Amino acid sequence: MQHRIIVLGAGYTGAIAAGRLAKRLHRDDAAITLVNAEPDFVERVRMHQVAVGQDLKPRPFTEMFADTGVQLRLAKVTAVDVDRKTVAVTDADGADELAYDTLVYALGSGWNAQGVPGTAEHAYEIASRPGALRLRERLARLDAGQTVLIVGGGLTGLEAATEIAEARPDLDVALAARGGLGGWLSPKGRDHLGKVFGKLGITAYEHAAVSAVAADHVATADGRAIPAAVTVWTTGFAVHPIAQATALEVTGTGQIVVDGTMRSVSHPDVYAVGDAAMAMGAGDKPLRMSCASGTPMAWQAADSIAARLTGGKLPTAHLRYFNQCISLGRKEGLIQYVTADDRAVSAVLTGRLAAAYKEVICKGAAWGVANPTLGVPTRRHRVARDRAATGSVARATA
16 A cells, blocks of 8 residues: 655745655655646746746756656645545646645745735735746836835845846836845845945835835835835745645644644644744744745655654754855845854855855755755665555654
């Protein structure tokens, strides 16, 4: 009897988890199904590049997972029943239901309007490919001198502002940040960021909490009106709502609460990775939503599932951070080195070398997804007979 593993979502974390499971488990013992609504991989960390007209290399899942043993199911997930251990999906043929023994939930997140009036009607987002393509079409129609305002001073906002300003020097690009510009960075990091903004002609509105978005401007909590022909909203992410509708233990924001092996604390046959999971890192601090968090979470989950099914040793690696990699256009970058719990230290890498470093990181992440059974040596283990039966992994001891 094959142990049925279903992975929901084929972003960075879901695709990596599925590929790593295929490397760890014998094909005769485990049936791995990857469910995703789109037929190709989306490099989400490059959506700001798509928005300014750059084209990315196509990465079809049929090619990526050929001969790996991973079955691809092109369908949209509509519900999860963790008590019946089923997943409801819809595809071109209609509705269907998939049964699992182990579930890996990696549905990720989308843009977060934060409940600000006018955002959904007037703002653009780059948390998804459709959003980036919609912004791309709008930017292409802007005349010289018009204002593009990026709302949000985090990594996504900084990358979007600098990418647009570099690609379209004829536009008036601005960024509104709730705090100071790059306030979490080291003094060296903030200084370099300020220099790049100055060189690119980007206006920074600091301590500007946006309270409403209109067609031609945004309003701030302190009464300012900032002009904007186009508003790009990058103020964090909201997780996919499906988990919150299940019996899984979730946080107030809908993230699935997991232990150190990425297993749900309420349903031991469910694992969650990436933005969908609330996992703790170094210093007992929650891991932030990012590719830097999601990739090691996917490794941890896949290795933990394989260990429990095969009677192997559970991974004991503690998830930690090393740096924050920020592209500032194609020619500039900022690598901010951090402590294990993600606090900035004085050391930074800047300039073209930092831009090249970030590019290597992005290419490496995409390569890891596109080559799921390469890299780490393949060691496919047999699933213990008493654990292959439905539900047995839930009873396996940690």
